[in-house]
Amino acid sequence: MKIRFYILTILLFTATLLHAQDARLTATVASTQVATGEQFEVMFSINTNGDHFAPPDFNGFRILAGPNISTSMSSVNGVTTMSNSYSYYIMAEKEGSYTIAPATIFVNGRRLTSNGLTIKVVKGRPVQQQRQQNMQAGGNAQAAAPAEADMAKNLFMRAVADKTDVYQGSQITVSYRLYTRVDLLDSQVDKIPDLNGFWSQDVKNSKEQQVRWHIETYKGQRYNVADIKQTILFPEHAGNLTIDPLGMTFLARVPVAPRNEIEAFFGGGSTEVKQKVKSAPVTIHVKPLPEAGKPESFTGAVGKFSIEASVDKSELKANEAINYRVKVTGSGNIKLFKDLSTNFPADFEKYDPKITDTITESINGVSGSRVYNYLLIPRHQGSFTIEPLKFTYFNPNTGKYVTLTTKAFPVKVNKGDNEANVTAFTADKQDIKVLDKDIRYIKTGDTELAEEGDGLFGSGLYYLLLTVGPIACAAAFVYRNKNRKLNSDVVKVKSRRAGKMAAKHLASAQKQLQANNTKAFYEDVFKGLYGYLSDKLNISYADLNKETIASNLKTRNLDDQLTRQLLDTLDLCEMARYAPVTHISQQEVFDKARGIINDIESKI
Template sequence: MMMMFITGIHADEVRLTASARSVVSVGDRFQLTYTVNTKGGQFSGPEISDFRVLSGPNISTSQNYQVINGKMSASTTVSYIYYLQAFKNGSFEIPPASIEVNGAKIKSKAVSIEVVQSNTVPKTKQGAQTNNNGQAEAVNTGDDVFLKAYVSNRNPYQGEQVVVSYKIFTANVPISDIDIENLASFPGFWATNLITDRQQIEPKQEVIDGTEYLTGELYKAALFPQKSGEINIAAKKLNCTAQVRTQGNRKARDPFFDSFFDDPFFNNQYQNVRIEMESNPIKLNVKPLPIDKKPAGFSGAVGRFSIRASIDNANLLTNDAVTIKLIISGSGNLELINTPEINWPPDFETYEPKITKNIKTTASGVSGSRTFEFLAIPRSAGDFSVGPIELSYFDPATGKYKTVSSEKFEIHVEKGEQSSNSVTYSGVAQEDIMYLGQDIRYIKTGTFVLSNKGQYLFATPLYYMLLTAPVVMLALLSLLIINSRKKKSNVALVRNRKATKVARKNLKIANQFLKSQQREEFYTEVSRALWGYLSDKFNIPLSDLSMDTIRERLSEKNVSEESIDTFIEGLNKCEFARFAPGESTNLMNEIYQGAIMFISRIESELKS
């Protein structure tokens, strides 16, 4: 048997493609589709002014499968679909759209569309190709490619697990670009996907009516019908590209040679065609659960289950916590089972249980376990009985209700300390334990600070100080806010204060380029740091700064000649080194240190 493995499709690059009909009639409604071969990203649509936008962009995500030379691969594509309507004649161009993925911006090509009068656009049937002479050539895949749906049980009970799967079959027909619509939509059912990792799909070979097919299971789910009666699962649509042999129109020849030229060796024209197919619909007759002999505690569990219970401490003191752990395991609608009830004694304070689940999905369906941890605190001493805990469920294999129960727990509680705030516990999920005894306090003993009767704070100097303190603090706060707003409104002052910080930030980036020997980026950042520092520090627009005017403008700001020479020398070295090949790292270090020295010298001159 030939074994095949499915692998993910890794595109060499992210591509955003645009597609639409090239010729439409006035009044026609058509689709404009942008497709990207990866998930995620921020999509920016085009500006559409020459067409009426009816809807969009509508996002559609589809799984893509390919079967080539016996190997199946899978990938995901995202489509952004606009529904447009043409309302005037002419030739129009829709500008490119763009999408940002991982910081990179990718653009599509512009789309050109010609709008003509009605009844002048030729239509081509789906599943047909046009030959070089303009004649349509019929293509037919027959039973070579099809999608088939399987169901494990067509007459289940309400709530019973049913497994449905969808397989694609292909016989000697290479296919690619497989898209399935609404694959996971099952109205009337609670569904769980049984194929969580599509990279593990293993195509197999099957023989149907003497024909060998390559099959791949595209989707498999466990369904739990939520109502009785007839429920229909609609057919799923599948679109794919198939490489099929076409039969063109030929003039009549001599019958002797017809069979010769019709031989596949001489007439093996293959073309890629887009085909559409549907799976078979599925009809289920869901039987209602029997009413007679239904247990009083039945809450909808359907399947085969067992329970196991344990207690963490059966001998404890009052105000200690006790935890009973209940595990329900089996196969069926585990996640739909309600929380079992425990009849605690009235002297126990109870809390909501902590629920954890361990659900396993396999090819045969859903199974696993759910764990309920019930926490309670006894407030009185004595001997108490808890349980047994019961679970009633319906077994579809036997068509009968069954009840399973845990053991009965005997709990001995002794009187603990009288302190109302001494609550201890040893279980789990005790974050909700309440603190009792807040309303009645015991008499306190010890030494206390007492004051003479008749002494009050009112009308004392401290009273008036505390009374005026909020007003004084509010006034100071208002002055600080007004002063801060004035400073922020002074753009020149703000730029002056941030000049050094911005320059050091640019020099830090330049230092990174220095370490990685990126010369062009290094010199650019150094130049940006120096020019930006002078512009911000002395409030000189960048447009007024140049190598010809820098000395004059800095002299007007009372900058020393030595500092001006250092700055001009640093800029000249940057410009020379940027275009001089083969410069060493020593020159880059020298320029970097010179820039730091210039900024430090300017700061020192301004402070003095």
């Protein structure tokens, strides 16, 4: 056991030592010649994890920001690699030739040293003058950050097309690619490309793949890059077509020079900058499809396709349905296909095809299949042949037309049932239509004959029914006019409906009575009586009081005893809302209120 332990320890130590020997610390810079006042980036990269990174002194340069630390990890064929980078933004202050000393880092206890860098500084902008201009502009930073000084170099967007010289109808993939060397906080789209002259389809990625960042070197500079929008285009006509720019606004966090010793200790400060970004337009040269050798069966398909056809039965009866299925598979302008040029027997009745698409849009283009289901109905018996179907497409890779041909299908049609209706079905067994005979067969069975006049036509019932219609129409006209006249007087309408409105309040009061809710019961009875009197006497609810009620009922010749009962009930309900009532039950109050309303209705 001890020997096995020692062997395992030696192997692990050897693997660690070999890994440490493979580790490298590299110093890089975009250009070894800069001008005074010009900012540039120095990056120290190590292909593994390390500890205690120590940067050089940067003698002769001013540190604007850093270190900016980034880590990347990749896995290829199960092998995972990791790298770290430490970047500094610095600025040259004086002309001359300067050497940036090596940086150091420790990996598994072993000290690694980077290469040194020699930078030649030529005459540029005076550093002191640049600092004064920044202070006069209202900034309190000593020197502008690299992204702040020239955001166009650190944040921009390109429209990248996989092809710029194509045939009409060929598919093109355009990626709107974002390049950044600053941290992005927010973004918004300002202008979507119009893409005039193209049929377009956006590539919709899954949520996990919406934005995939990677590092790319462009014009000697390293950037974080992501494709923020990908579109598949099909040019609709020949000529020079332009892919319009995509415009966006980004909110970025950019480093600034330290304003004091504390910020300098922590590597500098930062500020937020709003930057508008727009991709440059891209010109696509579209060639027309060649006329030489164009078959008559060509209907505009461009790409690379295959075709297959089938029928669901080869023998059937007349007036039964048969399904003819054609499937076109491949990549290209599938969604722009026109109808197929079919040639069915003249005795077959044909319906418009049911089209089913199974299509995928990806960065590689549009691919998938389109299925045409034709419903055919032979009308007479016999032996027929569904002729081969020709499908022609243009292959932009070879620049030639390709014609595909399906096989022929013999169909035997037997004699059908003379009187049977035909129910046609699609391939998925859904009922489409019930077909009858164009010309019915002659009846050969027993028939019954009737004398003229024995039926409904010409009889007394026939003429009676003819007169019922005009009489009913005249009666409806009279009723309508009478109803309009009754409803034209608003006062009378309210008076007629007063009893119905009061009945609703009393019904609510009865529910409160059953629920033993005393206060709500008396409120509903009070509202029912007051609302009834307001509608019946044509007095607004706000102007209604005991004196008004008594005087109006007296003018309508209502006896004094009924008026006193009404006023007493109103007083009782109003008092019961604030104090308990014991000398009369709630059921008696309810019956009394309902009786008063019925008496007034019968006398007024």
